[in-house]
Amino acid sequence: MFNFFKKNGSESINTESEKQKSLWNFSFESLKKTISNTTHNLIDNVVSTVESEEEFDDFILDDMEDLLIKADLGVSLSSSITDKLRKQSNIKPSEVKQFLKQEFKTILDSTGSCELNYTQGMLNIYLITGVNGAGKTTLIAKLANKFRLSGQKVLLAAGDTYRAAAEEQLDIWAKRAQVDIYRKDGIDSAAVVFDAIKKAKRKIMICF
Ligand SMILES: Nc1nc2c(ncn2[C@@H]2O[C@H](COP(=O)(O)OP(=O)(O)OP(=O)(O)O)[C@@H](O)[C@H]2O)c(=O)[nH]1
Ligand SMILES: [Mg+2]
Known part of the structure; x- marks a missing residue:
């Protein structure tokens, strides 16, 4: 369920169809492998x-x-x-x-539904939290790509201003998923998120 853009050991996959295929084409077999x-x-x-x-x-x-x-x-x-x-x-x-x-x-x-709560025609904001290395950034990229492919406008807020190179990592994923990113390195995380939401409100976007 990860490294979807990798192919033959390489970090880069070039064509749009290859990117889409590798991002969402995870099968039960790959889950079993994981x-x-x-x-x-x-x-x-x-x-x-x-x-x-x-x-x-x-x-x-x-x-x-x-x-x-x-x-x-x-x-x-x-x-x-x-x-x-x-x-x-x-x-x-x-x-x-x-x-x-x-x-x-x-x-x-007994686990609840894992469906995303999404309302059409409104700004939808998702806050992704979790322990270190749990796969938050990768999940954000997968969701952003999915929303973009279904015709939604997506903005990623680079709110992890604490971990080294977190903004750069999100930037790379934003480019791969072809969505916008709001980034202001080195300042308070809450300020980045606040400004990103302000920007997203102007355009009615999905904001992570
Ligand atoms: N097995 C497995 N690995 C994953 C999955 N999602 C992400 N990873 C890998 O886990 C590592 C961490 O993923 P990130 O998306 O950077 O995790 P993160 O929670 O954002 O990490 P921090 O921001 O450092 O806390 C990377 O090597 C990913 O390729 C998954 O669904 N399954
Ligand atoms: Mg992360």
């Missing part, structure tokens, strides 16, 4: 380590918690899964795969 490391850790490490045991005991549950954390599930989810097992004496280690499958299904089923 999460293959997590799947490998879950199946090969967690399941195979646990399912041969006779009973769940504190050592196995502690090991399992560590392995779930290593499989990128995060500390809080890993702890809540192992705590559930601690409280349920009726589950055998041989059933751990089925148990995990059901847990993940319940979590995924």
Whole structure:
């Protein structure tokens, strides 16, 4: 789901059709590839380590918690899964795969809609936040390109004035996605966003 503009190890893709194809043509196979490391850790490490045991005991549950954390599930989810097992004496280690499958299904089923709230004919502003390196800038580029292709006017506000070269990075993505960018390096982030919204209001744009 990333590096859409890369082709044959190169950073640049030239034609418009190639850019569009590589940006949105991610398939289920590429998603599977992206999460293959997590799947490998879950199946090969967690399941195979646990399912041969006779009973769940504190050592196995502690090991399992560590392995779930290593499989990128995060500390809080890993702890809540192992705590559930601690409280349920009726589950055998041989059933751990089925148990995990059901847990993940319940979590995924309970997630809300990921549809963007968009109103036609109005200025739509999206604030993208997240932990470092989570893929915010890449997501902004993907969304900007998608909106531009569907005929909307898009303005990117280079509000990350803190991280080194963040504005330059967004600038490159704005060029690739062929959308406008509002950039004023080195000043307060809120001021950049304020001015960008002012500019976007004049043109009725989508603003990130
Ligand atoms: N596996 C994977 N990697 C991604 C995805 N989106 C972005 N990346 C990669 O993750 C790295 C960070 O992506 P950015 O978009 O710069 O992340 P960011 O949240 O803006 O990072 P900061 O601004 O530094 O906090 C880059 O190498 C991207 O190519 C994704 O959906 N999946
Ligand atoms: Mg970023």
